[in-house]
Amino acid sequence: MEWVAMFIDYHVHTAMSGDAKGELAEYVEIARNRGLTEIGVSDHYHPEEHEYSMSYEELAEYVKKVQLLKKRTDFPVKLGIEVDFIPGLESKIERVAKLKHFDYVIGSVHFINNWGFDDPKYISEYQKWDIVELYGTYFSLVQQCAKSGLFDIIGHLDLIKKFGYEPKADMTDVFMNTVKVFKESKVCVEVNTSGLSAPCREIYPSKAFLKICFDNGIPITLGSDAHAPEDVGKNFSQSLKLIREVGYENIARFTYRKLELVEI
């Protein structure tokens, strides 16, 4: 039987995101050695100043750097970006998302009212929430993120589970409503392996959630969320197993914001 036709990591951070290390060229070499077929870099951009984000001025340097490497290497490299979705700042996001040269734009929710809920520094804040309510609030932001029409891919879909705070209620309706919005907004969902290294010990999204995506025809991309070159493609065999179990036979690939489905 045919093995992996395309194996693509679209979510890696270089030293240009404040919390990551390594140059893109190192990422590319590791991707090649690990048998990946394409890599996309997605450094981090917050529409307002943030310690883990490139500034608007640094963006030009980032784009130039990636374009230069694209020309120098024979390995397929894509220029992406991971942008924080913050409601009310859509116009600031738009001026970045609409810049030419990007192959894809990932929209991610990392903040609930200014609370960086995925940052271990602020974990105590979970105590103040009813977790069912927290999930509802988080997924309404994810829905707004998709509806904004600014993004191609929704990053780490159920990141809110990162520290293992589980809602004591069935969330199926919330998941189904969210996927309905994805379908209307024509966005992809990212299957992100970094959750396996977090306290939740599970890929983003969960199998049940991914199944709802599959049943509704939502395309997927693959991402490791590597913050160091050695993490490129990390745990992708588990991703592959999961997506196959759910039923996926294709993943999405992007070129200048145009989606193409390729076999896995």
Ligand SMILES: [Zn+2]
């Ligand atoms: Zn992220």
Ligand SMILES: [Zn+2]
């Ligand atoms: Zn990321």
